[in-house]
Amino acid sequence: MSEIATPVQPQRAQRYGLRNYLQMYAVAARQAVIEQLQYPAANMMFMVHILIEPVIYLVVWSSVANSQGGAIGGYTAAEFAGYYIIWTLVRQFNLAIGPQGFHWRIKEGRLAAELLRPVHPLLPDLGYYLGYKIPQTIYWLPMGILLWLLFKPEINPVAWQIAAFPVVLMLAFFVRFFFMWLLGLVCFWTERVDALFELYFAAELLFSGRLVPLEVMPVWAQNVANFLPFQWTFYFPIEVLLGRLDLPEFWPGVLAQLAWIAGGYTLVRLIWKLAVKRFTAVGS
Amino acid sequence: MSTNSIVVKDLRKTYKVPEREAGLKAAIKSLVARKTKDVHAVDGISFQIEPGEIVGFLGPNGAGKTTTLKMLSGLLYPTSGELSVAGHVPQKREREFLQQITLVMGQRSQLNWDIPAIDSYDLYRAIYGIPQEQFTQARDEMIEVMQLKELVKKPVRNLSLGERMKAEMVGALLHQPGVLFLDEPTIGLDVTMQRRIRAFIQEYNQRYKATVLLTSHYMADVQALCKRVIVIHHGKLLFDGDLTALVERFSAQKTLVLTMSDMNGRTPDMAKYGTVVTQEPNRVVLRVNKSDAPQVTARLLADLPVTDLTVDDPPIEEVIESVFDAPETSE
Numbered sequence: 001m002s003e004i005a006t007p008v009q010p011q012r013a014q015r016y017g018l019r020n021y022l023q024m025y026a027v028a029a030r031q032a033v034i035e036q037l038q039y040p041a042a043n044m045m046f047m048v049h050i051l052i053e054p055v056i057y058l059v060v061w062s063s064v065a066n067s068q069g070g071a072i073g074g075y076t077a078a079e080f081a082g083y084y085i086i087w088t089l090v091r092q093f094n095l096a097i098g099p100q101g102f103h104w105r106i107k108e109g110r111l112a113a114e115l116l117r118p119v120h121p122l123l124p125d126l127g128y129y130l131g132y133k134i135p136q137t138i139y140w141l142p143m144g145i146l147l148w149l150l151f152k153p154e155i156n157p158v159a160w161q162i163a164a165f166p167v168v169l170m171l172a173f174f175v176r177f178f179f180m181w182l183l184g185l186v187c188f189w190t191e192r193v194d195a196l197f198e199l200y201f202a203a204e205l206l207f208s209g210r211l212v213p214l215e216v217m218p219v220w221a222q223n224v225a226n227f228l229p230f231q232w233t234f235y236f237p238i239e240v241l242l243g244r245l246d247l248p249e250f251w252p253g254v255l256a257q258l259a260w261i262a263g264g265y266t267l268v269r270l271i272w273k274l275a276v277k278r279f280t281a282v283g284s
Numbered sequence: 285m286s287t288n289s290i291v292v293k294d295l296r297k298t299y300k301v302p303e304r305e306a307g308l309k310a311a312i313k314s315l316v317a318r319k320t321k322d323v324h325a326v327d328g329i330s331f332q333i334e335p336g337e338i339v340g341f342l343g344p345n346g347a348g349k350t351t352t353l354k355m356l357s358g359l360l361y362p363t364s365g366e367l368s369v370a371g372h373v374p375q376k377r378e379r380e381f382l383q384q385i386t387l388v389m390g391q392r393s394q395l396n397w398d399i400p401a402i403d404s405y406d407l408y409r410a411i412y413g414i415p416q417e418q419f420t421q422a423r424d425e426m427i428e429v430m431q432l433k434e435l436v437k438k439p440v441r442n443l444s445l446g447e448r449m450k451a452e453m454v455g456a457l458l459h460q461p462g463v464l465f466l467d468e469p470t471i472g473l474d475v476t477m478q479r480r481i482r483a484f485i486q487e488y489n490q491r492y493k494a495t496v497l498l499t500s501h502y503m504a505d506v507q508a509l510c511k512r513v514i515v516i517h518h519g520k521l522l523f524d525g526d527l528t529a530l531v532e533r534f535s536a537q538k539t540l541v542l543t544m545s546d547m548n549g550r551t552p553d554m555a556k557y558g559t560v561v562t563q564e565p566n567r568v569v570l571r572v573n574k575s576d577a578p579q580v581t582a583r584l585l586a587d588l589p590v591t592d593l594t595v596d597d598p599p600i601e602e603v604i605e606s607v608f609d610a611p612e613t614s615e
Binding site for chain 2: 028038039277280
């Protein structure tokens, strides 16, 4: 460094404003794109892995619908096809850091490094996972088209539903992002949380519309689902693009998504403080 | 970087760790009555480091070095005591404080493994809000000094340990912190890489007047960089002062290296002068008590055809080892 004549002196005590935050999200998103585009083969395999689940549901429920006289829970076989094909896109969008990722982060000392940076670790994560959607959508497209051609789905959205879909899709991501983060924070207290995670994912599977559209579930399950965040991350955005929701059903859904985002965010903030307190008390 | 000083007063960190005896009976017992014991990782240490100083922080494994560095960087909350780093209380983890420090842990990676380091640096710029001009200049200079020009364009996972460590160092210093906590920054690196990292630390310290607290098991790091060392053991401070004073105080012996003219095949009995470390026909290395060194030297010169004689302190590694063996007395 001595060869260089005039060092630029570091500028301190600058206000870290909205522009900085937006720049940080953009850079983190860009990193995710760079990272994901490096592994096309691995990502295609991951996509195939993700598609196995909905394709099984699709085949099973289409058969059940056909055997029940053409429909079950108001869904025809073609509507089931539409439901699960949209499911695959929604699944790509609501992917967020899982608890295992959080555990790895703590174990590898990555979290300690992140705690030494002057922004909350959640924020670069948010940018990263937003950027992650771009390559994943690119990888999804050929699979989505293939499924479409194979299963000939029936979806009937009108213009506003098509326009609203990207919005509710993003809101679905935010709901899931905050709750995944919340779940990850458990790792600050104990490393042996697999049972809890399994329970959480089982609940998500049942009450989110991931396994089956909620209308097909018993009434008690639908009632339980109303008190949980899960349906707003799968079922609701799928229903919007399927064209099955009217405006009077749509707006309460958006409000519910916003409420769960606010709730998730508040809980993350509260528990984060306790988690950091614990981390700084016992170390990594 | 006006006040990059570090002040530590009676710092303590006590962990509660579960305690259980071996066997099934103890395992069942622990279900109802869990026993814990207090482990004093850091036990009342005090020191002060002036802005711009490079201080070696030494101690055997488990001495409390990393715990202290973690407390100084705000990663751990002290059980008691006072801390001030660059005018801030570390555990408050204020933005202004975090902008002024860095903690590099030799065995931990901060860079994203799947992308080139240069892309990770961009994220650091955004996170620290470093102005573009300042960032570009600092980054390019550091890349040049570390000879990383081509390497920063490769995904980090494709770099060797030494290359990765150099890339980590650059990343850790891009925001140009005034206080550096370096925990084994050269661990596992070959001699050339160690030397380069050392030169980089020295250059950074001189250029930015940064304060550096460095732990290393490689005494070459300490000798090259640190005039002053702080030695801790079992969480207690054993020594704080100049490296030369440490050698003077803890080295009980001197090393005498003799070269003699032709002895006509005769092999003198060197054991009567001191402990023989090595003996060749014309060259002998002896270890003698420090207090005996003048008399032994005089006797050797009188008895043998000595053509050259040097009196040295033992290697620093041996001195440090004797420090750790010394009784626990803080100063």
